[in-house]
Amino acid sequence: SLNYFIDLDTVDTEPGDFIVFRRYTGSTTAYGWYFDDVKVMPIPACNEPLDLEAVSTTNNSADLTWDGDENISFNVYYRENGEEDYSFVNNVYLDEDGIFTLTELVANTTYQWYVASNCIDGTENVSLTSTFTTKCNPFETPFTETFDVNTRPDCWEGFSGLASAV
Numbered sequence: 058s059l060n061y062f063i064d065l066d067t068v069d070t071e072p073g074d075f076i077v078f079r080r081y082t083g084s085t086t087a088y089g090w091y092f093d094d095v096k097v098m099p100i101p102a103c104n105e106p107l108d109l110e111a112v113s114t115t116n117n118s119a120d121l122t123w124d125g126d127e128n129i130s131f132n133v134y135y136r137e138n139g140e141e142d143y144s145f146v147n148n149v150y151l152d153e154d155g156i157f158t159l160t161e162l163v164a165n166t167t168y169q170w171y172v173a174s175n176c177i178d179g180t181e182n183v184s185l186t187s188t189f190t191t192k193c194n195p196f197e198t199p200f201t202e203t204f205d206v207n208t209r210p211d212c213w214e215g216f217s218g219l220a221s222a223v
Contacts, residue, residue: 102176103129109172111189112156116164119189120156123172132181135159135170138188148175164194165212 106125113120125131130150134143149157162168167190173181193212202210209215 101182102178102180103174103182105182106131106172106174106184109170109184109187111170111187114189114191116192116194117162118158118160119162119168119191120158121170121172121189122151122155122157123184125151125172125174129177130175131157132173132175133157133159133170134173135168137163138167138169162191164191166191 103126106123109121109123111119112122121133123131130148132145132147133149134145136143146159151157159170167188169186169188171184171186173183176182
């Protein structure tokens with residue numbers, strides 16, 4: 058999705074004037090623009106974080122990254138999927154590799170998360186929400202599975218195709 062900000066303070070208008078968006082292609086083929094959810098609001102003091110990604114997970118942590126303004130801190134909000142309240146970590150900076158590691162998570166759990174930029178005027182500018190799932194806890198050894206019941210242990214995947222022998 059593309060976001061364009063137009064500073065209307067620089068546009069000389071009078072009451073009753075119209076602001077029109079026009080696209081000229083220089084061709085006889087008609088092309089058009091469509092607008093949805095147009096808002097007129099003050100330009101934010103900082104940009105919202107974009108492109109949230111969990112680049113890797115373990116059973117109890119997630120390496121998170123996003124694109125955001127440089128030299129400002131962020132707040133990271135996260136919760137187990139389906140929970141009502143978010144936990145958060147305040148005043149986060151991405152490391153030199155552009156990563157923030159969220160720790161003390163629960164294994165084999167899906168989390169919702171978002172990031173808020175801490176703008177210099179004291180406001181926050183919030184990203185969209187993303188999700189990630191932590192990995193399973195490792196099995197302790199020795200491990201035995203008897204397959205006596207018709208269910209799989211958590212974190213096991215099933216195979217429904219036909220096996221072939223070579």
